[in-house]
Amino acid sequence: MELWDIPAIDQHAHNLLKPEAIASRPYAAAFTEAHHPDIIDNHVCHTLFYRRSLRDMADLLKCKPQESEIIASRNNLGLEELTKVCFNAANLDAILLDDGFLPQEILPWQWHQQFVSVRRLLRIEDVAQNLISQVNSFEEFRERFRAEIDPPPPEVVGFKSIAAYRTGLEIKPVELAMVKDKFNQIKQTTGEQDLPTDNTITVIATQGSNLKSLETGNECVSPREQVPRLSDKSLIDFLIIQTLEVAAKHKIPIQFHTGFGDPDLDLRQANPLHLRFLLEDNRFRDVPIVLLHTSYPYTREAGYLASVYPNVYIGLGLAIPSLSMAGMRNIISQLMELAPVSKLMYSSDAHLIPDLYYLGAKWGRKVLGEVLDDAVKDADLTVKEAEEMAVAVLRGNSDRVYGLNV
Ligand SMILES: [Zn+2]
Numbered sequence: 001m002e003l004w005d006i007p008a009i010d011q012h013a014h015n016l017l018k019p020e021a022i023a024s025r026p027y028a029a030a031f032t033e034a035h036h037p038d039i040i041d042n043h044v045c046h047t048l049f050y051r052r053s054l055r056d057m058a059d060l061l062k063c064k065p066q067e068s069e070i071i072a073s074r075n076n077l078g079l080e081e082l083t084k085v086c087f088n089a090a091n092l093d094a095i096l097l098d099d100g101f102l103p104q105e106i107l108p109w110q111w112h113q114q115f116v117s118v119r120r121l122l123r124i125e126d127v128a129q130n131l132i133s134q135v136n137s138f139e140e141f142r143e144r145f146r147a148e149i150d151p152p153p154p155e156v157v158g159f160k161s162i163a164a165y166r167t168g169l170e171i172k173p174v175e176l177a178m179v180k181d182k183f184n185q186i187k188q189t190t191g192e193q194d195l196p197t198d199n200t201i202t203v204i205a206t207q208g209s210n211l212k213s214l215e216t217g218n219e220c221v222s223p224r225e226q227v228p229r230l231s232d233k234s235l236i237d238f239l240i241i242q243t244l245e246v247a248a249k250h251k252i253p254i255q256f257h258t259g260f261g262d263p264d265l266d267l268r269q270a271n272p273l274h275l276r277f278l279l280e281d282n283r284f285r286d287v288p289i290v291l292l293h294t295s296y297p298y299t300r301e302a303g304y305l306a307s308v309y310p311n312v313y314i315g316l317g318l319a320i321p322s323l324s325m326a327g328m329r330n331i332i333s334q335l336m337e338l339a340p341v342s343k344l345m346y347s348s349d350a351h352l353i354p355d356l357y358y359l360g361a362k363w364g365r366k367v368l369g370e371v372l373d374d375a376v377k378d379a380d381l382t383v384k385e386a387e388e389m390a391v392a393v394l395r396g397n398s399d400r401v402y403g404l405n406v
Contacts, residue, residue: 008394009399013096057359300334
């Protein structure tokens, strides 16, 4: 089944890096979740993802399929032209950007609008982190946090949480007194009087050691920024419950990082089954909860949750485009074993460079078409049903769940 003509909505991706930030990284760094130079320099080139990417980018840029040739072609084009080429080839109608990733190094979300319609995802841990240094009491913090997200800024169509990276997905209601206590401890550790106003140095976490600064990169900040971070479980759980209340009030979705990511993540805590407490909470029954990255390798677990909870949806990004072709086919098949197709939404989790928007869109359509072809062969679906499902996964479901009217 050929799906190139269906304009897609990419429901979870990230802003591109500024040209100088792109130039400071090896090309291969965009093709791995690893940060270790040994992996980037010596092992990424041996992944199926990278080998396939080089050939596809060479085809797109009309050059030889060698890294040096591709880099030269990209440099000749410059970032704006390269982005135009990649976005046009990707046939995207809209992208939803989480701009909390490497905030000091990325281009603003508005910059991307010259190529495609853009909506924003608001990363709640960042909102909180930036506030802590600016407030004097827990009450003020709570009020300001609420004011930042209720109502959300007009361009925001969903919230995003990286709780999986910080304290895990087993999020539960917390006693207010305890949250206040933890907040006060954090304020004491940071030293209220001398807090810098520069928001690159904001919060100091109180978990394990009193001061835990970030040494590895993660879904939030650059290794170079050395930003201390919010990593207290009761405070994060409290903020997520607050956000879910606002999401329920405004009927907007929340995306959770689930499954694999960079090594800052304890993968054991990123299993979506940990979300049971939230999923069972009647107050949030109408809040669409989007499990990102197919929860890989907990993909069947995600499919199960989407099959029994009306408000659970699954995003395909990161698994697409970074697995092998067989791997991408397998995860889509595994999801469709049980999950209603009305719950699956295309995304790429593209970040850093425009190439990944194109590669995700290309392979996402290819593997989705192949899995649907197999479903027709198996008589699970008619051709017409399969065609309708392709449109639903590539755009219809996201359009409906986020109320995009694209
Ligand atoms: Zn992401």
